[in-house]
Amino acid sequence: MSEKNQTFLEVKDLTVIYTANKKIVQAVNHVSFSLKKGETLGLVGETGAGKTTIARSILRILPDPPAKMLGGEITMDGVKISALSEEEMRKIRGGKISMIFQDPMTALNPLICVGDQISEGLMLHSDISRDEARKKAGEMLEMVGIPASRYVEYPFEFSGGMKQRVVIAMALACNPDLLLADEPTTALDVTIQAQVLDLIADLQKKLHTSMILITHDLGVVAQTCDNVATVYAGEIIEYGTKKDLFLNPCHPYTVGLFDSLPSMVGDEERLKPIAGLMPDPTDLPQGCKFNPRCPYATEKCRSGEVPNFEVSDGHFCRCWKYAKEAI
C-alpha cells in the first residue's frame, strides 16, 4: 500500500481542439489531474463533454487532423509520454497503457479469431514465441470467464457481454500499468455489467493497475472509483474523492447531475433536470462554461476564467461560490 501514494500519472494543462468546417471545437481545455498507483479515477459527464478525448490523448490515438493537441504534458512513471516519438509510443500502447473501448461490437476485428487478436498484442510487447502467446491468450480468456476452447471462434459467435470481456482480456493481456476504460459497460445489460465490473475490480486488485474509468453512469462510479472528476465542456469542474463528490457535491452542475437521476429510494414526484443544453463547443460561453444554465450565475461568472477553489482538503471546484472558503 505504501507505493500507492506515489503519483503515477500526471496530466498537466492538456488542451485539445478539433477543426471541423473551418470552425474550432475546443474539446479539452486546460485539464490537469494526477493518478496514483492502483487508483481508479472516474471521469463523469455528458455526451460531448470531452471525456473520451482526454483518454485518447493520453494514449495519443487522436486522429490529426482533425484533432490537435495544442498544449499539455503527460507524464507516466517519470517518463514524459507526450514528448515520445511515435515509435516509442507504439511500444507503450497496448503494453504499459491499454484501453477498453466503448463499443465491443466495433472494437474487434470481425475477420480474425478472438484468440489471435489477444495474442497479437502479446507477441508485439513481450518477447515470446507464437505458441507461448497462444497459451497466454488462452489463459486470459479463461480469466475473463470464456473457455480457452473458444480461442478459434470469431467475434460474431459471441454475445455482447462476451465480446466486451474479450476486449477486456485484450487490454489486460500485457499487464498494463494504466488502463483506460471508456464506458466499458454502457453497451451491456445490468446483470452482465455487474459481472464485468467485478471482473475489472478483481483483475485490478491482482495486477495493481491504475485505471481511468469514463462513464456517465454515476452508479458505476459509486461502485468502482476512488476519485471522481466531473467534466463539463472540456474542463474538469470538480474533483475530489468519491466521498467528497457523492456526499457533498459542490459545483452546481454536479449537483444538477445528481438531482436529475430518478432515485431508487425516495418518493419524488418530479425530476429536477438541469435547464438548457450543453453549450456549442465551437462557441463556448465567456467565463464559467456552465453559467448560461446555472441558477446561481452572477456577473462575475460571465467574464474571465474561474479558478479552481479548494473546498476541503483535496476537493476542488471551479465555481465562484467557493471563493470565500479558499481565501
Place this chain on the structure above:
Amino acid sequence: MEPLIEVKNLKKYFKVPAGINHAVDDVSFTINAGETVGVVGESGCGKSTLGRTIIHLQEATDGQVLFHGKNVTHVEGNDLKQLREKMQIIFQDPYSSLNPRFRVERTIYEPLKNSGRFKSKEAIRQEGQRLMDLVGIDERLRSSFPHELDGGRRQRVGIARALALNPEFIVCDEPVSALDVSIQAQVLNLLMDLQDQMGMAYMFVTHDLSVVRHISDNICVMYLGQLVEKAPTRELFRQALHPYTKALFSAIPSTDITKPFQRVQLKSELTSAINPKPGCRFAPRCPYATEACAQPQKLEEIAPNHFVSCCRVKEVN
C-alpha cells in the same frame, strides 16, 4: 372498470435460421385508462416486440389484444387505420425514427393531414403549432431538419407526432435511453405532465429500473419472452419475489455510497429464446434452480396483485 387494453396469452414467434424464436411467449396483462405500465427486462427479452405487437406493428402469432373490450388482434384496412389513431408509439432512437428529409413541422403535420379530421391547411397548421407548443419545441426550430436538432429535441418531435391525434394509448419504447441524464429528466417530466393533462395510458418499455420506478403504476418483468413477475410498483420495489427480479434489482449500481453493494451473482448470461425447452427459462442461471424448474411455470398470485411465475417462490423468500 373495464381495462383499456387487455393482452391475453399473446405470442409472437419469429422464424430464424436456427429455429423458432419465441420472442413473446404467452404474455397476459391489462392496462387501465390513464395508467402507466412499465415493462422491464434485459436486451433481447422481447419487451419491444411485445409493445410493437400490441399496437399491431407486427402481426401476433397467437393470443389476443382487446382494446375497450373489442378484439383488435387481427384488424385490417380502415379499422386498423382508426385503431392507429388511438394507439401510438414513441420510438427508442430519436436519430433514426424521424424522416431526415422532413422538416420538423412536416413530420408533425403528416398524421394530422392523413387523419382527414382537418378541413383546411390552416387548421392543420394551427393544430400542429399547438402540439409543438405543448411539447416545447421552440418557434425557431420548427423549420429545421432532424439532423440540426439534439437528441432531446428530436425526442420531443417524436412525442409530438405520437400525440398528434389524441391517442388513448402510447407505447413508449425506451424513449429516454439514448439521452443524457439531464435531458432524460426533462423528457420524463414532459411525458408525465402530458399524461396528467390528457389522460392517456402508457406502456413504458425500458431497461432502466430507476426510470421505470419513477414513472410506472404497475410493472411487468420479462425474461426471454415470458412474464416472470408483475406487481404494483411500490409492492415490487418493496419486495421482489422472483429470483430474476431480485438479481436484476441487486445488479443496479446504486449512487448511495454509504451502503455496501450486495449483489446476487448470476451464472453465465442470457441464453436465447430460440427453440426454448419447456420449464423456467431462467433456471440455467438461477441460484435456486432445482429439478422442479424443468416443468412449465405458471404466473400465480402470491400477494394481492403480485404475480410471480416461479415454482420455488415460497422457499426462495
